[in-house]
Amino acid sequence: MVKEAIDCIDAGTEYCPCKLAEYGQCLTCSQCQGEVFCDCLNWKGVCIYQELHNNGNKAKEGRKTFECSVVEVQNYNDKLVIIKFKAPHKLVIDLVKPGSYVFIRTDGNNYFDVPISIMNSDIENDTIMVAVEIRGVKTAKLLDIKTGGNIVIRGPYWNGVFGIKNILAQKNNKALVLARGIGLAPMIPVVKKLISQSNDVQIIIDKDPFEENFSEEILSEYKIEVSECSLLDKGKLSDHAKVLIKDSLKNGTNYIHVAGADILTYGVINYLSDINRNDVSLSCCNNFKMCCGEGICGACTSRFSGHRVKRFCKEQADPRSIFEGRRFI
Known part of the structure:
Protein backbone atom coordinates (compact mmCIF):
# COMPACT_ATOMS: atom_id res chain seq x y z
CA MET A 1 0.00 0.00 0.00
CA VAL A 2 1.34 3.43 -0.98
CA LYS A 3 0.54 6.20 1.47
CA GLU A 4 -0.45 9.63 0.22
CA ALA A 5 1.98 12.41 1.12
CA ILE A 6 0.14 14.79 3.45
CA ASP A 7 1.62 18.14 4.37
CA CYS A 8 0.29 20.45 7.09
CA ILE A 9 1.16 24.12 6.60
CA ASP A 10 1.50 24.63 10.38
CA ALA A 11 3.65 21.56 11.13
CA GLY A 12 6.87 22.54 12.84
CA THR A 13 5.81 26.16 13.42
CA GLU A 14 5.11 27.99 16.67
CA TYR A 15 1.41 27.07 16.24
CA CYS A 16 2.06 23.31 16.28
CA PRO A 17 0.66 21.18 17.85
CA CYS A 18 -2.77 22.71 17.31
CA LYS A 19 -6.27 21.83 18.52
CA LEU A 20 -6.49 19.03 15.96
CA ALA A 21 -3.59 17.24 17.64
CA GLU A 22 -5.07 17.86 21.08
CA TYR A 23 -8.29 16.11 20.02
CA GLY A 24 -6.61 13.24 18.17
CA GLN A 25 -7.11 14.59 14.64
CA CYS A 26 -3.58 15.71 13.68
CA LEU A 27 -3.08 15.66 9.91
CA THR A 28 0.40 14.11 9.93
CA CYS A 29 1.27 12.52 13.29
CA SER A 30 0.02 8.93 13.70
CA GLN A 31 0.48 8.95 17.47
CA CYS A 32 -1.52 12.16 17.81
CA GLN A 33 -4.21 10.28 15.87
CA GLY A 34 -4.31 7.63 18.60
CA GLU A 35 -2.02 5.05 17.00
CA VAL A 36 0.61 3.25 19.10
CA PHE A 37 3.46 3.54 16.59
CA CYS A 38 5.32 6.41 14.94
CA ASP A 39 4.46 6.80 11.27
CA CYS A 40 4.86 10.51 10.57
CA LEU A 41 3.52 11.25 7.10
CA ASN A 42 5.70 14.31 6.46
CA TRP A 43 8.61 14.95 8.81
CA LYS A 44 9.26 18.68 9.41
CA GLY A 45 12.18 18.29 11.79
CA VAL A 46 9.96 18.48 14.88
CA CYS A 47 8.20 15.63 16.68
CA ILE A 48 4.61 16.80 17.02
CA TYR A 49 3.78 14.10 19.56
CA GLN A 50 6.75 15.09 21.74
CA GLU A 51 5.76 18.75 21.53
CA LEU A 52 2.20 17.86 22.54
CA HIS A 53 3.47 15.79 25.48
CA ASN A 54 5.83 18.57 26.63
CA ASN A 55 2.96 21.04 26.50
CA GLY A 56 0.82 18.98 28.88
CA ASN A 57 -1.13 17.33 26.03
CA LYS A 58 -2.56 20.73 25.15
CA ALA A 59 -2.38 22.70 21.93
CA LYS A 60 0.03 25.60 21.61
CA GLU A 61 -1.34 29.09 21.94
CA GLY A 62 -3.22 29.95 18.76
CA ARG A 63 -3.14 32.99 16.54
CA TRP A 158 -0.37 30.62 5.37
CA ASN A 159 -2.41 28.13 3.36
CA GLY A 160 -3.90 30.56 0.84
CA VAL A 161 -1.95 28.97 -2.01
CA PHE A 162 -1.64 25.31 -3.03
CA GLY A 163 1.64 24.04 -4.47
CA ILE A 164 3.97 26.15 -2.34
CA LYS A 165 6.71 23.52 -2.77
CA ASN A 166 6.55 24.11 -6.51
CA ILE A 167 6.93 27.86 -6.00
CA LEU A 168 9.99 27.40 -3.77
CA ALA A 169 11.53 25.01 -6.28
CA GLN A 170 11.59 27.60 -9.08
CA LYS A 171 15.09 29.06 -9.37
CA ASN A 172 16.57 30.61 -12.53
CA ASN A 173 13.60 29.28 -14.52
CA LYS A 174 10.84 30.71 -16.67
CA ALA A 175 7.46 31.08 -14.97
CA LEU A 176 3.98 31.96 -16.24
CA VAL A 177 1.37 33.58 -13.98
CA LEU A 178 -2.31 33.61 -14.96
CA ALA A 179 -4.39 35.96 -12.80
CA ARG A 180 -8.08 36.80 -12.99
CA GLY A 181 -10.35 39.08 -10.92
CA ILE A 182 -9.60 39.27 -7.23
CA GLY A 183 -6.83 36.72 -7.84
CA LEU A 184 -4.62 39.67 -8.79
CA ALA A 185 -4.17 40.34 -5.05
CA PRO A 186 -2.73 36.98 -3.82
CA MET A 187 -0.72 36.85 -7.07
CA ILE A 188 1.63 39.61 -5.85
CA PRO A 189 3.48 37.68 -3.07
CA VAL A 190 3.95 34.75 -5.48
CA VAL A 191 5.40 37.03 -8.17
CA LYS A 192 7.73 38.72 -5.67
CA LYS A 193 8.96 35.32 -4.45
CA LEU A 194 9.59 34.11 -8.01
CA ILE A 195 11.53 37.29 -8.83
CA SER A 196 13.62 36.96 -5.65
CA GLN A 197 14.63 33.48 -6.86
CA SER A 198 15.91 34.89 -10.18
CA ASN A 199 13.05 33.61 -12.32
CA ASP A 200 11.94 35.14 -15.61
CA VAL A 201 8.25 35.88 -14.95
CA GLN A 202 5.53 36.43 -17.55
CA ILE A 203 2.11 37.59 -16.32
CA ILE A 204 -1.24 37.36 -18.13
CA ILE A 205 -4.04 39.32 -16.47
CA ASP A 206 -7.81 39.19 -16.87
CA LYS A 207 -9.39 42.12 -14.96
CA ASP A 208 -12.93 40.76 -15.18
CA PRO A 209 -15.19 41.54 -13.30
CA PHE A 210 -13.30 44.75 -12.44
CA GLU A 211 -12.56 47.71 -14.68
CA GLU A 212 -9.17 48.45 -13.12
CA ASN A 213 -5.93 46.50 -12.94
CA PHE A 214 -5.43 47.24 -9.25
CA SER A 215 -2.10 45.39 -9.22
CA GLU A 216 -0.53 47.72 -11.79
CA GLU A 217 1.16 50.07 -9.30
CA ILE A 218 3.00 47.26 -7.49
CA LEU A 219 3.91 45.38 -10.69
CA SER A 220 5.36 48.57 -12.20
CA GLU A 221 8.20 48.34 -9.66
CA TYR A 222 9.53 45.25 -11.45
CA LYS A 223 10.68 44.56 -14.98
CA ILE A 224 8.03 42.00 -15.85
CA GLU A 225 6.26 41.18 -19.08
CA VAL A 226 2.57 41.86 -18.38
CA SER A 227 -0.24 41.36 -20.93
CA GLU A 228 -4.02 41.33 -20.72
CA CYS A 229 -6.54 38.96 -22.25
CA SER A 230 -9.78 37.18 -21.44
CA LEU A 231 -8.77 33.93 -19.75
CA LEU A 232 -12.26 32.41 -19.68
CA ASP A 233 -14.88 32.11 -22.41
CA LYS A 234 -18.29 30.75 -21.41
CA GLY A 235 -16.83 28.93 -18.44
CA LYS A 236 -13.98 27.36 -20.43
CA LEU A 237 -10.34 28.31 -20.88
CA SER A 238 -10.36 30.77 -23.78
CA ASP A 239 -8.66 30.02 -27.11
CA HIS A 240 -6.50 33.14 -26.67
CA ALA A 241 -5.33 31.89 -23.28
CA LYS A 242 -4.50 28.48 -24.75
CA VAL A 243 -2.35 30.09 -27.45
CA LEU A 244 -0.49 32.21 -24.90
CA ILE A 245 0.10 29.20 -22.63
CA LYS A 246 1.33 27.06 -25.54
CA ASP A 247 3.68 29.81 -26.74
CA SER A 248 5.05 30.25 -23.23
CA LEU A 249 5.69 26.51 -22.90
CA LYS A 250 7.52 26.49 -26.25
CA ASN A 251 9.64 29.33 -24.89
CA GLY A 252 10.87 27.12 -22.05
CA THR A 253 8.30 27.72 -19.29
CA ASN A 254 7.89 24.70 -17.01
CA TYR A 255 5.91 26.24 -14.16
CA ILE A 256 2.50 27.98 -14.08
CA HIS A 257 0.78 29.76 -11.20
CA VAL A 258 -3.00 30.19 -11.51
CA ALA A 259 -4.47 33.02 -9.44
CA GLY A 260 -8.19 32.80 -9.93
CA ALA A 261 -11.31 30.71 -9.38
CA ASP A 262 -11.25 26.90 -9.41
CA ILE A 263 -12.84 26.90 -12.86
CA LEU A 264 -9.72 28.62 -14.24
CA THR A 265 -7.34 26.24 -12.46
CA TYR A 266 -9.37 23.25 -13.62
CA GLY A 267 -9.28 24.56 -17.20
CA VAL A 268 -5.50 24.98 -17.14
CA ILE A 269 -4.97 21.48 -15.69
CA ASN A 270 -7.20 19.91 -18.36
CA TYR A 271 -5.48 21.85 -21.15
CA LEU A 272 -2.03 20.79 -20.01
CA SER A 273 -3.28 17.19 -19.94
CA ASP A 274 -4.73 17.53 -23.45
CA ILE A 275 -1.37 18.67 -24.86
CA ASN A 276 0.55 16.03 -22.85
CA ARG A 277 2.34 18.53 -20.61
CA ASN A 278 1.65 16.99 -17.20
CA ASP A 279 5.32 17.63 -16.44
CA VAL A 280 4.58 21.34 -15.91
CA SER A 281 4.64 22.28 -12.21
CA LEU A 282 1.60 24.13 -10.89
CA SER A 283 0.45 26.27 -8.00
CA CYS A 284 -2.92 27.93 -7.51
CA CYS A 285 -5.15 29.87 -5.12
CA ASN A 286 -6.87 28.05 -2.27
CA ASN A 287 -10.53 28.82 -2.95
CA PHE A 288 -12.05 26.60 -0.28
CA LYS A 289 -14.37 28.30 2.19
CA MET A 290 -12.63 29.38 5.38
CA CYS A 291 -14.28 30.05 8.72
CA CYS A 292 -12.10 29.22 11.74
CA GLY A 293 -8.77 28.74 9.95
CA GLU A 294 -7.82 25.94 12.36
CA GLY A 295 -9.47 22.89 10.75
CA ILE A 296 -12.08 22.63 13.50
CA CYS A 297 -15.31 23.98 12.02
CA GLY A 298 -15.24 21.89 8.82
CA ALA A 299 -16.08 24.74 6.43
CA CYS A 300 -12.90 24.09 4.46
CA THR A 301 -13.31 20.31 4.25
CA SER A 302 -13.80 18.41 1.03
CA ARG A 303 -14.55 14.71 0.54
CA PHE A 304 -12.54 12.51 -1.80
CA SER A 305 -12.78 8.91 -2.99
CA GLY A 306 -12.02 6.34 -0.32
CA HIS A 307 -14.01 8.28 2.29
CA ARG A 308 -11.13 10.71 2.73
CA VAL A 309 -11.85 14.12 4.24
CA LYS A 310 -9.28 16.88 3.80
CA ARG A 311 -9.08 20.10 5.82
CA PHE A 312 -7.79 22.60 3.29
CA CYS A 313 -7.28 25.52 5.67
CA LYS A 314 -4.23 23.55 6.89
CA GLU A 315 -3.45 20.81 4.39
CA GLN A 316 -1.05 21.65 1.58
CA ALA A 317 -1.70 19.95 -1.75
CA ASP A 318 -0.61 19.87 -5.35
CA PRO A 319 -3.23 21.61 -7.55
CA ARG A 320 -3.76 18.47 -9.64
CA SER A 321 -4.58 16.38 -6.56
CA ILE A 322 -7.30 18.82 -5.48
CA PHE A 323 -9.56 17.78 -8.34
CA GLU A 324 -8.47 14.15 -8.74
CA GLY A 325 -10.85 11.87 -6.85
CA ARG A 326 -12.85 14.79 -5.50
CA ARG A 327 -16.55 14.24 -4.86
CA PHE A 328 -18.63 17.16 -6.10
CA ILE A 329 -21.84 16.15 -4.32
Whole structure:
Protein backbone atom coordinates (compact mmCIF):
# COMPACT_ATOMS: atom_id res chain seq x y z
CA MET A 1 0.00 0.00 0.00
CA VAL A 2 1.34 3.43 -0.98
CA LYS A 3 0.54 6.20 1.47
CA GLU A 4 -0.45 9.63 0.22
CA ALA A 5 1.98 12.41 1.12
CA ILE A 6 0.14 14.79 3.45
CA ASP A 7 1.62 18.14 4.37
CA CYS A 8 0.29 20.45 7.09
CA ILE A 9 1.16 24.12 6.60
CA ASP A 10 1.50 24.63 10.38
CA ALA A 11 3.65 21.56 11.13
CA GLY A 12 6.87 22.54 12.84
CA THR A 13 5.81 26.16 13.42
CA GLU A 14 5.11 27.99 16.67
CA TYR A 15 1.41 27.07 16.24
CA CYS A 16 2.06 23.31 16.28
CA PRO A 17 0.66 21.18 17.85
CA CYS A 18 -2.77 22.71 17.31
CA LYS A 19 -6.27 21.83 18.52
CA LEU A 20 -6.49 19.03 15.96
CA ALA A 21 -3.59 17.24 17.64
CA GLU A 22 -5.07 17.86 21.08
CA TYR A 23 -8.29 16.11 20.02
CA GLY A 24 -6.61 13.24 18.17
CA GLN A 25 -7.11 14.59 14.64
CA CYS A 26 -3.58 15.71 13.68
CA LEU A 27 -3.08 15.66 9.91
CA THR A 28 0.40 14.11 9.93
CA CYS A 29 1.27 12.52 13.29
CA SER A 30 0.02 8.93 13.70
CA GLN A 31 0.48 8.95 17.47
CA CYS A 32 -1.52 12.16 17.81
CA GLN A 33 -4.21 10.28 15.87
CA GLY A 34 -4.31 7.63 18.60
CA GLU A 35 -2.02 5.05 17.00
CA VAL A 36 0.61 3.25 19.10
CA PHE A 37 3.46 3.54 16.59
CA CYS A 38 5.32 6.41 14.94
CA ASP A 39 4.46 6.80 11.27
CA CYS A 40 4.86 10.51 10.57
CA LEU A 41 3.52 11.25 7.10
CA ASN A 42 5.70 14.31 6.46
CA TRP A 43 8.61 14.95 8.81
CA LYS A 44 9.26 18.68 9.41
CA GLY A 45 12.18 18.29 11.79
CA VAL A 46 9.96 18.48 14.88
CA CYS A 47 8.20 15.63 16.68
CA ILE A 48 4.61 16.80 17.02
CA TYR A 49 3.78 14.10 19.56
CA GLN A 50 6.75 15.09 21.74
CA GLU A 51 5.76 18.75 21.53
CA LEU A 52 2.20 17.86 22.54
CA HIS A 53 3.47 15.79 25.48
CA ASN A 54 5.83 18.57 26.63
CA ASN A 55 2.96 21.04 26.50
CA GLY A 56 0.82 18.98 28.88
CA ASN A 57 -1.13 17.33 26.03
CA LYS A 58 -2.56 20.73 25.15
CA ALA A 59 -2.38 22.70 21.93
CA LYS A 60 0.03 25.60 21.61
CA GLU A 61 -1.34 29.09 21.94
CA GLY A 62 -3.22 29.95 18.76
CA ARG A 63 -3.14 32.99 16.54
CA LYS A 64 -3.53 36.35 18.22
CA THR A 65 -5.89 39.19 17.43
CA PHE A 66 -4.48 42.64 16.67
CA GLU A 67 -6.12 46.05 16.44
CA CYS A 68 -4.42 47.92 13.62
CA SER A 69 -4.54 51.50 12.40
CA VAL A 70 -5.76 52.03 8.83
CA VAL A 71 -3.32 54.08 6.73
CA GLU A 72 -5.16 54.21 3.40
CA VAL A 73 -8.43 53.05 1.84
CA GLN A 74 -9.16 52.92 -1.90
CA ASN A 75 -12.76 52.28 -2.90
CA TYR A 76 -13.58 51.26 -6.47
CA ASN A 77 -17.33 51.86 -6.91
CA ASP A 78 -18.16 49.79 -3.81
CA LYS A 79 -17.16 46.66 -5.76
CA LEU A 80 -13.56 46.52 -4.62
CA VAL A 81 -11.78 48.06 -1.66
CA ILE A 82 -8.03 48.11 -1.04
CA ILE A 83 -6.99 48.62 2.58
CA LYS A 84 -3.50 49.41 3.85
CA PHE A 85 -2.90 49.27 7.60
CA LYS A 86 -0.07 49.30 10.14
CA ALA A 87 0.74 46.03 11.92
CA PRO A 88 3.29 44.65 14.41
CA HIS A 89 6.68 44.04 12.78
CA LYS A 90 6.75 40.29 13.45
CA LEU A 91 3.28 39.86 11.95
CA VAL A 92 4.32 41.78 8.83
CA ILE A 93 7.35 39.49 8.44
CA ASP A 94 5.21 36.38 8.93
CA LEU A 95 2.84 37.53 6.18
CA VAL A 96 5.46 38.06 3.47
CA LYS A 97 5.41 34.48 2.17
CA PRO A 98 3.09 33.36 -0.67
CA GLY A 99 -0.27 32.07 0.53
CA SER A 100 -0.43 34.35 3.57
CA TYR A 101 -3.82 35.57 4.75
CA VAL A 102 -5.55 37.01 7.81
CA PHE A 103 -9.06 37.17 9.21
CA ILE A 104 -10.44 40.71 9.26
CA ARG A 105 -13.35 42.33 11.05
CA THR A 106 -14.39 45.89 11.78
CA ASP A 107 -15.66 45.48 15.33
CA GLY A 108 -15.87 43.01 18.22
CA ASN A 109 -18.45 40.79 16.48
CA ASN A 110 -16.77 37.48 15.57
CA TYR A 111 -19.50 36.73 13.03
CA PHE A 112 -17.93 39.38 10.77
CA ASP A 113 -14.54 37.59 10.62
CA VAL A 114 -13.64 37.22 6.94
CA PRO A 115 -10.45 35.60 5.53
CA ILE A 116 -8.55 37.87 3.15
CA SER A 117 -5.32 37.09 1.27
CA ILE A 118 -2.36 39.41 1.67
CA MET A 119 -1.66 41.54 -1.39
CA ASN A 120 1.52 43.16 -0.11
CA SER A 121 3.47 43.02 3.14
CA ASP A 122 5.95 45.91 3.51
CA ILE A 123 8.51 45.01 6.21
CA GLU A 124 10.28 48.37 5.89
CA ASN A 125 7.21 50.42 6.80
CA ASP A 126 5.36 47.72 8.78
CA THR A 127 2.26 47.98 6.59
CA ILE A 128 0.01 45.33 5.09
CA MET A 129 -2.19 45.75 2.03
CA VAL A 130 -5.26 43.67 1.24
CA ALA A 131 -7.79 43.81 -1.61
CA VAL A 132 -11.40 42.81 -0.90
CA GLU A 133 -14.09 42.06 -3.47
CA ILE A 134 -17.46 43.13 -2.07
CA ARG A 135 -19.73 40.11 -2.39
CA GLY A 136 -21.89 39.67 0.71
CA VAL A 137 -22.73 40.80 4.22
CA LYS A 138 -19.26 40.23 5.68
CA THR A 139 -17.32 41.99 2.93
CA ALA A 140 -19.88 44.80 2.65
CA LYS A 141 -19.20 45.56 6.30
CA LEU A 142 -15.60 46.39 5.32
CA LEU A 143 -16.87 49.36 3.31
CA ASP A 144 -17.28 51.11 6.67
CA ILE A 145 -13.50 51.20 7.14
CA LYS A 146 -12.06 54.68 6.80
CA THR A 147 -8.53 56.09 6.72
CA GLY A 148 -7.41 56.79 10.26
CA GLY A 149 -9.80 54.25 11.73
CA ASN A 150 -9.06 50.83 13.18
CA ILE A 151 -9.31 47.32 11.86
CA VAL A 152 -9.18 44.05 13.82
CA ILE A 153 -7.17 41.19 12.32
CA ARG A 154 -6.29 37.65 13.36
CA GLY A 155 -3.26 35.84 12.01
CA PRO A 156 -0.92 34.88 10.52
CA TYR A 157 -2.28 32.08 8.31
CA TRP A 158 -0.37 30.62 5.37
CA ASN A 159 -2.41 28.13 3.36
CA GLY A 160 -3.90 30.56 0.84
CA VAL A 161 -1.95 28.97 -2.01
CA PHE A 162 -1.64 25.31 -3.03
CA GLY A 163 1.64 24.04 -4.47
CA ILE A 164 3.97 26.15 -2.34
CA LYS A 165 6.71 23.52 -2.77
CA ASN A 166 6.55 24.11 -6.51
CA ILE A 167 6.93 27.86 -6.00
CA LEU A 168 9.99 27.40 -3.77
CA ALA A 169 11.53 25.01 -6.28
CA GLN A 170 11.59 27.60 -9.08
CA LYS A 171 15.09 29.06 -9.37
CA ASN A 172 16.57 30.61 -12.53
CA ASN A 173 13.60 29.28 -14.52
CA LYS A 174 10.84 30.71 -16.67
CA ALA A 175 7.46 31.08 -14.97
CA LEU A 176 3.98 31.96 -16.24
CA VAL A 177 1.37 33.58 -13.98
CA LEU A 178 -2.31 33.61 -14.96
CA ALA A 179 -4.39 35.96 -12.80
CA ARG A 180 -8.08 36.80 -12.99
CA GLY A 181 -10.35 39.08 -10.92
CA ILE A 182 -9.60 39.27 -7.23
CA GLY A 183 -6.83 36.72 -7.84
CA LEU A 184 -4.62 39.67 -8.79
CA ALA A 185 -4.17 40.34 -5.05
CA PRO A 186 -2.73 36.98 -3.82
CA MET A 187 -0.72 36.85 -7.07
CA ILE A 188 1.63 39.61 -5.85
CA PRO A 189 3.48 37.68 -3.07
CA VAL A 190 3.95 34.75 -5.48
CA VAL A 191 5.40 37.03 -8.17
CA LYS A 192 7.73 38.72 -5.67
CA LYS A 193 8.96 35.32 -4.45
CA LEU A 194 9.59 34.11 -8.01
CA ILE A 195 11.53 37.29 -8.83
CA SER A 196 13.62 36.96 -5.65
CA GLN A 197 14.63 33.48 -6.86
CA SER A 198 15.91 34.89 -10.18
CA ASN A 199 13.05 33.61 -12.32
CA ASP A 200 11.94 35.14 -15.61
CA VAL A 201 8.25 35.88 -14.95
CA GLN A 202 5.53 36.43 -17.55
CA ILE A 203 2.11 37.59 -16.32
CA ILE A 204 -1.24 37.36 -18.13
CA ILE A 205 -4.04 39.32 -16.47
CA ASP A 206 -7.81 39.19 -16.87
CA LYS A 207 -9.39 42.12 -14.96
CA ASP A 208 -12.93 40.76 -15.18
CA PRO A 209 -15.19 41.54 -13.30
CA PHE A 210 -13.30 44.75 -12.44
CA GLU A 211 -12.56 47.71 -14.68
CA GLU A 212 -9.17 48.45 -13.12
CA ASN A 213 -5.93 46.50 -12.94
CA PHE A 214 -5.43 47.24 -9.25
CA SER A 215 -2.10 45.39 -9.22
CA GLU A 216 -0.53 47.72 -11.79
CA GLU A 217 1.16 50.07 -9.30
CA ILE A 218 3.00 47.26 -7.49
CA LEU A 219 3.91 45.38 -10.69
CA SER A 220 5.36 48.57 -12.20
CA GLU A 221 8.20 48.34 -9.66
CA TYR A 222 9.53 45.25 -11.45
CA LYS A 223 10.68 44.56 -14.98
CA ILE A 224 8.03 42.00 -15.85
CA GLU A 225 6.26 41.18 -19.08
CA VAL A 226 2.57 41.86 -18.38
CA SER A 227 -0.24 41.36 -20.93
CA GLU A 228 -4.02 41.33 -20.72
CA CYS A 229 -6.54 38.96 -22.25
CA SER A 230 -9.78 37.18 -21.44
CA LEU A 231 -8.77 33.93 -19.75
CA LEU A 232 -12.26 32.41 -19.68
CA ASP A 233 -14.88 32.11 -22.41
CA LYS A 234 -18.29 30.75 -21.41
CA GLY A 235 -16.83 28.93 -18.44
CA LYS A 236 -13.98 27.36 -20.43
CA LEU A 237 -10.34 28.31 -20.88
CA SER A 238 -10.36 30.77 -23.78
CA ASP A 239 -8.66 30.02 -27.11
CA HIS A 240 -6.50 33.14 -26.67
CA ALA A 241 -5.33 31.89 -23.28
CA LYS A 242 -4.50 28.48 -24.75
CA VAL A 243 -2.35 30.09 -27.45
CA LEU A 244 -0.49 32.21 -24.90
CA ILE A 245 0.10 29.20 -22.63
CA LYS A 246 1.33 27.06 -25.54
CA ASP A 247 3.68 29.81 -26.74
CA SER A 248 5.05 30.25 -23.23
CA LEU A 249 5.69 26.51 -22.90
CA LYS A 250 7.52 26.49 -26.25
CA ASN A 251 9.64 29.33 -24.89
CA GLY A 252 10.87 27.12 -22.05
CA THR A 253 8.30 27.72 -19.29
CA ASN A 254 7.89 24.70 -17.01
CA TYR A 255 5.91 26.24 -14.16
CA ILE A 256 2.50 27.98 -14.08
CA HIS A 257 0.78 29.76 -11.20
CA VAL A 258 -3.00 30.19 -11.51
CA ALA A 259 -4.47 33.02 -9.44
CA GLY A 260 -8.19 32.80 -9.93
CA ALA A 261 -11.31 30.71 -9.38
CA ASP A 262 -11.25 26.90 -9.41
CA ILE A 263 -12.84 26.90 -12.86
CA LEU A 264 -9.72 28.62 -14.24
CA THR A 265 -7.34 26.24 -12.46
CA TYR A 266 -9.37 23.25 -13.62
CA GLY A 267 -9.28 24.56 -17.20
CA VAL A 268 -5.50 24.98 -17.14
CA ILE A 269 -4.97 21.48 -15.69
CA ASN A 270 -7.20 19.91 -18.36
CA TYR A 271 -5.48 21.85 -21.15
CA LEU A 272 -2.03 20.79 -20.01
CA SER A 273 -3.28 17.19 -19.94
CA ASP A 274 -4.73 17.53 -23.45
CA ILE A 275 -1.37 18.67 -24.86
CA ASN A 276 0.55 16.03 -22.85
CA ARG A 277 2.34 18.53 -20.61
CA ASN A 278 1.65 16.99 -17.20
CA ASP A 279 5.32 17.63 -16.44
CA VAL A 280 4.58 21.34 -15.91
CA SER A 281 4.64 22.28 -12.21
CA LEU A 282 1.60 24.13 -10.89
CA SER A 283 0.45 26.27 -8.00
CA CYS A 284 -2.92 27.93 -7.51
CA CYS A 285 -5.15 29.87 -5.12
CA ASN A 286 -6.87 28.05 -2.27
CA ASN A 287 -10.53 28.82 -2.95
CA PHE A 288 -12.05 26.60 -0.28
CA LYS A 289 -14.37 28.30 2.19
CA MET A 290 -12.63 29.38 5.38
CA CYS A 291 -14.28 30.05 8.72
CA CYS A 292 -12.10 29.22 11.74
CA GLY A 293 -8.77 28.74 9.95
CA GLU A 294 -7.82 25.94 12.36
CA GLY A 295 -9.47 22.89 10.75
CA ILE A 296 -12.08 22.63 13.50
CA CYS A 297 -15.31 23.98 12.02
CA GLY A 298 -15.24 21.89 8.82
CA ALA A 299 -16.08 24.74 6.43
CA CYS A 300 -12.90 24.09 4.46
CA THR A 301 -13.31 20.31 4.25
CA SER A 302 -13.80 18.41 1.03
CA ARG A 303 -14.55 14.71 0.54
CA PHE A 304 -12.54 12.51 -1.80
CA SER A 305 -12.78 8.91 -2.99
CA GLY A 306 -12.02 6.34 -0.32
CA HIS A 307 -14.01 8.28 2.29
CA ARG A 308 -11.13 10.71 2.73
CA VAL A 309 -11.85 14.12 4.24
CA LYS A 310 -9.28 16.88 3.80
CA ARG A 311 -9.08 20.10 5.82
CA PHE A 312 -7.79 22.60 3.29
CA CYS A 313 -7.28 25.52 5.67
CA LYS A 314 -4.23 23.55 6.89
CA GLU A 315 -3.45 20.81 4.39
CA GLN A 316 -1.05 21.65 1.58
CA ALA A 317 -1.70 19.95 -1.75
CA ASP A 318 -0.61 19.87 -5.35
CA PRO A 319 -3.23 21.61 -7.55
CA ARG A 320 -3.76 18.47 -9.64
CA SER A 321 -4.58 16.38 -6.56
CA ILE A 322 -7.30 18.82 -5.48
CA PHE A 323 -9.56 17.78 -8.34
CA GLU A 324 -8.47 14.15 -8.74
CA GLY A 325 -10.85 11.87 -6.85
CA ARG A 326 -12.85 14.79 -5.50
CA ARG A 327 -16.55 14.24 -4.86
CA PHE A 328 -18.63 17.16 -6.10
CA ILE A 329 -21.84 16.15 -4.32
